[in-house]
Amino acid sequence: MKMSKMLMPTLREVPNDAEITSHQLMLRAGMIKKMSSGVYNQLPMGLRVFKKIEAIIREELEKKGCQEILCAGLIPAELWKESGRWDVMGAEMMRLKDRNARDFCLGPTHEEVFTDIIRQEINSYKQLPLNLYQIQVKYRDERRPRFGVMRTKTFTMKDAYSFDVDEAGLDKSYQDMFEAYTSIFARCGLENSPVQADSGAIGGSTSAEFMVKSEVGEDEIVFCSGCDYAANIEKAESVNTVPAKEEMRELNPVHTPGVHTIEELETFFNVSADKFAKTLIYEADGKTVVVLVRGDREVNEVKVCNAIGEVIEFDLAREEIVNELTNAEVGFAGPIGIKADYIFIDKEVAEQSNIGVGGNKTDYHIQNANYGRDFEGVVGDFRNVQKGDKCTCCGADLEIARGVEVGHIFKLGTKYSETMGANFIDNDGKSKPIVMGCYGIGVERTAAAIIEQHHDENGIVWPLAIAPYQLVVVPVNIKKAEHMEAAQNIYSELQAMGVEVLLDDRDERAGVKFKDAELIGIPMRITVGKDITEGKVEFKLRDADEKELLTLEDIKSRVESEFVKNNVKLG
Amino acid sequence: MKMSKMLMPTLREVPNDAEITSHQLMLRAGMIKKMSSGVYNQLPMGLRVFKKIEAIIREELEKKGCQEILCAGLIPAELWKESGRWDVMGAEMMRLKDRNARDFCLGPTHEEVFTDIIRQEINSYKQLPLNLYQIQVKYRDERRPRFGVMRTKTFTMKDAYSFDVDEAGLDKSYQDMFEAYTSIFARCGLENSPVQADSGAIGGSTSAEFMVKSEVGEDEIVFCSGCDYAANIEKAESVNTVPAKEEMRELNPVHTPGVHTIEELETFFNVSADKFAKTLIYEADGKTVVVLVRGDREVNEVKVCNAIGEVIEFDLAREEIVNELTNAEVGFAGPIGIKADYIFIDKEVAEQSNIGVGGNKTDYHIQNANYGRDFEGVVGDFRNVQKGDKCTCCGADLEIARGVEVGHIFKLGTKYSETMGANFIDNDGKSKPIVMGCYGIGVERTAAAIIEQHHDENGIVWPLAIAPYQLVVVPVNIKKAEHMEAAQNIYSELQAMGVEVLLDDRDERAGVKFKDAELIGIPMRITVGKDITEGKVEFKLRDADEKELLTLEDIKSRVESEFVKNNVKLG
Structure with a gap:
C-alpha cells in the first residue's frame, strides 16, 4: 500500500484522555478512533492488527477440530428467560424492543444461542463431541468504560462452546482449548499465565483465565513463588494464619x-x-x-x-x-x-x-x-489473599501482580443444557444432558496487551506475526528519481514475494517517515537514500538499534530470514 | 474437513415456512438457522459461503485502492441528529438507551459515522481522494422480514464511502465502484444488470442498483427491449401516451x-x-x-x-x-x-x-x-411504467421483470458533508465540502441470489469460486479398508494442494452421501468404490451428468483443470 493514499492519522502528542500506554499508542498510531464513551471505530492499521489476531485464533482452533459459525448479535429475550439469565444480567446487558415491542438483547455472550442451536440439531451421542466457535461483536454496557479497547461497550470476541457426552469428554475439550489458547497467545508474542478463576455469571465449576502480566491490568493475580499455583485474586486461597489457641476469657x-x-x-x-x-x-x-x-x-x-x-x-x-x-x-x-x-x-x-x-x-x-x-x-474463606500469605499447595510465599485477562475458559457442565433441555441419546439408550464448556478471547484487548508488552519510547514494536504491515520502504527524497524508482522496485518485488509492505511515498522529510514507521511499529524498514548510487540500501529492524547495509540482491534473502526466524509464513 | 465431525444438518423435506428456492435450499443444506423472525444464525456451510463472497468483495475493492475499516454498530444519536436523520428514519431503525439513558441506534447504514471520521481526519485536498469500506452487520427492523436471508432484521453489508474534492472526482470514484461491482458479481457467477434507481432515504442525485433478475425478486425492474435503458420501477420513466388534442367540451x-x-x-x-x-x-x-x-x-x-x-x-x-x-x-x-x-x-x-x-x-x-x-x-411524472410502454431513450417497448437488489451505488454529493461540516481546504485555499458517494452490497442476499440462479431439482450448484468446499471425496463403504484408505489419501493429497475438500467418512449409504453432496452443491465429487482395485475412482462435476473414470495419478491434474477453467486460485 502506498502511504500517500492511506488513512493513517498518526499523532505526535500523547492524547489527554488516554491513561495507559496501549491506549495512547493505539490512538497515536491511528489504529482506533473513539466515537462515544467505550465505543471505538477501527481504522485501517487497527483493523489489520485485529484481523491478524483473528487469523491466528482460527488456525489454532481449527487444528483442534473446531468449526466456525456466526450467530446473530440480536437475541430474542425468550432464550435468556429460558436459561434464567434475563433477570440475572443487570444493566450491563443492552436491551431493546423491536417494532412489535418484542424484547431483545444485544448478546453480551452466547451460551443460550449456542445451546439453542445444539438442542435442535444434536440428538445422538454419534454427533458428539462438537466444538463450535464464532468471532463476533459483543455488547456490554460497562459502568465505566476505560483504557481504550481494554474495557468497552462493544468489542470483538472469539467465543467457543464445546459439547460432550460426559465429564471425561469435557475434560478433553477443555484441555484442547487450554492448549489452543497457549499456542494462540504464544504466537501473538504474549508472555501469559493461565490462572484459576472465578466462574462469575457464566457459571460452571472449573475456569481458568489467561492473564498477561501488566502494571495496568485491571485484575490482581496471585501466584506462588514456590510452585506453579496461580489464581485470580477473586478466587485465590491462602493458608490460614492463626495464633495458638488460648483459653477463652470473659467478654x-x-x-x-x-x-x-x-x-x-x-x-x-x-x-x-x-x-x-x-x-x-x-x-x-x-x-x-x-x-x-x-x-x-x-x-x-x-x-x-x-x-x-x-x-x-x-x-x-x-x-x-x-x-x-x-x-x-x-x-x-x-x-x-x-x-x-x-x-x-x-x-x-x-x-x-x-x-x-x-x-x-x-x-x-x-x-x-x-x-x-x-x-x-x-x-x-471470605478474605483476599495478601502478599506474603502462604500457598495452600506448597507453603511458599504468595506474590501478587496485576494482569490483563485476554482469555477465559470455563467448564460449564450441564448448567445450560439442563435448563434449556439440550439432551442427547447416549449409547445406552438413555437421554442425558449435553456436557458443555465455553471459551472466550477478547480480540482488541489481546492487541492492547501485546502493545503493553511490546513497545518502547518511540512507539509500538509489533511481533512480525501481528504487525499491520511487515515492512516499510522509505525513499529518503521522493523528488529524487533514483530514490523513488529503486523504492518502487523494491516495494513491487517484496509485494510479489508475499510480504505485506508499505511504500512511504509521502512528500515528507525522512525523519517524519522514520518516526511514523516506529510509532506504528512496522518490524522491518528499508531506506533508499544516497547509497543507492552504489546499489545499496539500509535495512533496519524495529527492535534493533543497528542498521545493516544491503545490496539490492540481498534484500529478498534478508527479509525471508526474518520470516523464518519468527516462524511466520510469507504471503 | 471430515464430515463425521461437522455440524451439517441437511434436510430431505422442504421446510414449510420457506417460500422461495434460495430460502428452502439454504435451510435444507444446513447453511442457516432461524433464531427469530428475520434473525438467522449462520452455520458452518453458510458462513463459508458468505466469507467467500466477502473475500471477493475485498479483493475487487482493494484493486481500486479502497481501504477497509470497521465502525462500531452502536451509534450515538447525536450523529444522526446532526445529519437530521434521527427523526427521518422510522421504525426501521432500532434504537436503544445505555445505562445512562443516552440514545443510541444500531447502524442501519453508516453515512454519518464515516462522515464523522473523515471530518476529523481530513483537512486538505492532498489527503483526497479516499475510499473507505467496511464489511459489517447492519440492523434494520423490517416491517415484514421474509424470504430467508433476502429480507432480515440483521445482515452483513459491505458499505463503502468515497470522498473527493469535486464532482469530477466523484464521477471517477463512482465509475470505479461501478466497475468493481461488475467484477464482484461476475466472479460470484451472477448475471446481473445495473439499473437506474431512486436514491430514497440515503439521498443524493444519481444512483444505480445491481439487480439479479429472479422471479422471486421483491423489486420490479423496467428494461428496454431496444436499448440498454434499465431502471427500478420506482424510478423508471416512459413516453407519455396521449390521444390527439380535441376541442374542449363543456363540463x-x-x-x-x-x-x-x-x-x-x-x-x-x-x-x-x-x-x-x-x-x-x-x-x-x-x-x-x-x-x-x-x-x-x-x-x-x-x-x-x-x-x-x-x-x-x-x-x-x-x-x-x-x-x-x-x-x-x-x-x-x-x-x-x-x-x-x-x-x-x-x-x-x-x-x-x-x-x-x-x-x-x-x-x-x-x-x-x-x-x-x-x-x-x-x-x-407520477405513474408507474407498464409493460409495452415506450422507452424515453429509443422508443422501443419496455419490459418488466422482477429482480433482487444485491448492490446499490449512490452519488451523495455534499448532502452529509454540508450538514455535518466535513470540509477540506482546496488547492485554491478555500474551504469546501467533501464530495461523497456511498456503495453497498448485501452479502447474504448475494448468496441467496446466487442460489436462485444456480440450482437444480437436487439442490444448490455452487460456482467453484463460492462453494463452501470445492470437492468431496466419498468412500462408498467406510467399512471397506481399501475404500477408506484410498479416500483418506486422496483427501490428504488434495488438501495439501490447497483444495478445500470434504471427506464423507460418515457411516451412511453412498446414496445418502451423494444426495447430501448434491444438496449442499459441492462442485466436484470423487467417489472411491469398487474400481479402486484397479486404481481408479469416479470423478463427477455437480453441473454435469456424465461421470469420468480417473486413475489415481490423474486426479490432481483433473482437479487443477477445473480451477483453471473457472479462474479460481488454489489454496
Whole structure:
C-alpha cells in the first residue's frame, strides 16, 4: 500500500484522555478512533492488527477440530428467560424492543444461542463431541468504560462452546482449548499465565483465565513463588494464619468513644490489627449480609456472593440498614447478637481465640469474643489473599501482580443444557444432558496487551506475526528519481514475494517517515537514500538499534530470514 | 474437513415456512438457522459461503485502492441528529438507551459515522481522494422480514464511502465502484444488470442498483427491449401516451349511483379506462396529497414522495379525510375545486382533453374535464411504467421483470458533508465540502441470489469460486479398508494442494452421501468404490451428468483443470 493514499492519522502528542500506554499508542498510531464513551471505530492499521489476531485464533482452533459459525448479535429475550439469565444480567446487558415491542438483547455472550442451536440439531451421542466457535461483536454496557479497547461497550470476541457426552469428554475439550489458547497467545508474542478463576455469571465449576502480566491490568493475580499455583485474586486461597489457641476469657465491653476504624482500635487498645475482627454489612438484592474478616484482612466480595448463590446487586449497606441491624452508629458493628439474612465468618476469625469485635452499641467494643460461644455464622474463606500469605499447595510465599485477562475458559457442565433441555441419546439408550464448556478471547484487548508488552519510547514494536504491515520502504527524497524508482522496485518485488509492505511515498522529510514507521511499529524498514548510487540500501529492524547495509540482491534473502526466524509464513 | 465431525444438518423435506428456492435450499443444506423472525444464525456451510463472497468483495475493492475499516454498530444519536436523520428514519431503525439513558441506534447504514471520521481526519485536498469500506452487520427492523436471508432484521453489508474534492472526482470514484461491482458479481457467477434507481432515504442525485433478475425478486425492474435503458420501477420513466388534442367540451356532471371503481365507470359510460383520471388522496406526515393518474395507470408513490421532499409517513388517506376533502363518500374524488396541501397531476392527465373525473359529490362523476381550465396542480411524472410502454431513450417497448437488489451505488454529493461540516481546504485555499458517494452490497442476499440462479431439482450448484468446499471425496463403504484408505489419501493429497475438500467418512449409504453432496452443491465429487482395485475412482462435476473414470495419478491434474477453467486460485 502506498502511504500517500492511506488513512493513517498518526499523532505526535500523547492524547489527554488516554491513561495507559496501549491506549495512547493505539490512538497515536491511528489504529482506533473513539466515537462515544467505550465505543471505538477501527481504522485501517487497527483493523489489520485485529484481523491478524483473528487469523491466528482460527488456525489454532481449527487444528483442534473446531468449526466456525456466526450467530446473530440480536437475541430474542425468550432464550435468556429460558436459561434464567434475563433477570440475572443487570444493566450491563443492552436491551431493546423491536417494532412489535418484542424484547431483545444485544448478546453480551452466547451460551443460550449456542445451546439453542445444539438442542435442535444434536440428538445422538454419534454427533458428539462438537466444538463450535464464532468471532463476533459483543455488547456490554460497562459502568465505566476505560483504557481504550481494554474495557468497552462493544468489542470483538472469539467465543467457543464445546459439547460432550460426559465429564471425561469435557475434560478433553477443555484441555484442547487450554492448549489452543497457549499456542494462540504464544504466537501473538504474549508472555501469559493461565490462572484459576472465578466462574462469575457464566457459571460452571472449573475456569481458568489467561492473564498477561501488566502494571495496568485491571485484575490482581496471585501466584506462588514456590510452585506453579496461580489464581485470580477473586478466587485465590491462602493458608490460614492463626495464633495458638488460648483459653477463652470473659467478654469485656469497653467504652471506646470516637473509635471507629481498625487503626483507631490499634492505637486505643495498643495491640495489632489481627487481634480484632472487622464486621462489614452488605445488601445483596435486598437481603442483609454480615461478613467478618480479621482486622488486617480485606473482604473478598466475590467469595461472599458465591456463598449466597446468584446475586445481581451487591453493595455495602446503607447507613440506615447498619443502624437498624446494630442499634448503633456506623463503626460499631459486631457479630454478637446481630440478626441478618446471612452471616459469613472467615475461617481465621472462627479459629482465633479472644478476638476484639464491635459492640453493636455506639461507642462500645467488646474484647474476648469467641466463635461458637459468643457468635455463630457460616464459616468459610471470605478474605483476599495478601502478599506474603502462604500457598495452600506448597507453603511458599504468595506474590501478587496485576494482569490483563485476554482469555477465559470455563467448564460449564450441564448448567445450560439442563435448563434449556439440550439432551442427547447416549449409547445406552438413555437421554442425558449435553456436557458443555465455553471459551472466550477478547480480540482488541489481546492487541492492547501485546502493545503493553511490546513497545518502547518511540512507539509500538509489533511481533512480525501481528504487525499491520511487515515492512516499510522509505525513499529518503521522493523528488529524487533514483530514490523513488529503486523504492518502487523494491516495494513491487517484496509485494510479489508475499510480504505485506508499505511504500512511504509521502512528500515528507525522512525523519517524519522514520518516526511514523516506529510509532506504528512496522518490524522491518528499508531506506533508499544516497547509497543507492552504489546499489545499496539500509535495512533496519524495529527492535534493533543497528542498521545493516544491503545490496539490492540481498534484500529478498534478508527479509525471508526474518520470516523464518519468527516462524511466520510469507504471503 | 471430515464430515463425521461437522455440524451439517441437511434436510430431505422442504421446510414449510420457506417460500422461495434460495430460502428452502439454504435451510435444507444446513447453511442457516432461524433464531427469530428475520434473525438467522449462520452455520458452518453458510458462513463459508458468505466469507467467500466477502473475500471477493475485498479483493475487487482493494484493486481500486479502497481501504477497509470497521465502525462500531452502536451509534450515538447525536450523529444522526446532526445529519437530521434521527427523526427521518422510522421504525426501521432500532434504537436503544445505555445505562445512562443516552440514545443510541444500531447502524442501519453508516453515512454519518464515516462522515464523522473523515471530518476529523481530513483537512486538505492532498489527503483526497479516499475510499473507505467496511464489511459489517447492519440492523434494520423490517416491517415484514421474509424470504430467508433476502429480507432480515440483521445482515452483513459491505458499505463503502468515497470522498473527493469535486464532482469530477466523484464521477471517477463512482465509475470505479461501478466497475468493481461488475467484477464482484461476475466472479460470484451472477448475471446481473445495473439499473437506474431512486436514491430514497440515503439521498443524493444519481444512483444505480445491481439487480439479479429472479422471479422471486421483491423489486420490479423496467428494461428496454431496444436499448440498454434499465431502471427500478420506482424510478423508471416512459413516453407519455396521449390521444390527439380535441376541442374542449363543456363540463358535464352525470349521476352515477354506486359507480366507484374504474371498471364500473368503463361499464357505465361504455368507454375505456384511459378516458378517465383516477384521483387518489394520501396523507404525508399529516399533510393531504391529491394525485391524479389516468384510469389505466398506477400511482408511483416514490415519485410522489420525491416531489414533496422528505416524507416519513406516507399512506392512503383515512376515510374521514377523503370525506372532508371531497364532501362525498369514498369513490367520487375528483380534481375540480378540491383543496389539499399538495395536488400532483400526471403529465398524461394534464395533456389529455375532455377527461372523466370524480364529481366530489356522492354518486356523481363529471365528463369533459380539462387541465388548466377546470383544475390545476403540479404536473409531472407520477405513474408507474407498464409493460409495452415506450422507452424515453429509443422508443422501443419496455419490459418488466422482477429482480433482487444485491448492490446499490449512490452519488451523495455534499448532502452529509454540508450538514455535518466535513470540509477540506482546496488547492485554491478555500474551504469546501467533501464530495461523497456511498456503495453497498448485501452479502447474504448475494448468496441467496446466487442460489436462485444456480440450482437444480437436487439442490444448490455452487460456482467453484463460492462453494463452501470445492470437492468431496466419498468412500462408498467406510467399512471397506481399501475404500477408506484410498479416500483418506486422496483427501490428504488434495488438501495439501490447497483444495478445500470434504471427506464423507460418515457411516451412511453412498446414496445418502451423494444426495447430501448434491444438496449442499459441492462442485466436484470423487467417489472411491469398487474400481479402486484397479486404481481408479469416479470423478463427477455437480453441473454435469456424465461421470469420468480417473486413475489415481490423474486426479490432481483433473482437479487443477477445473480451477483453471473457472479462474479460481488454489489454496
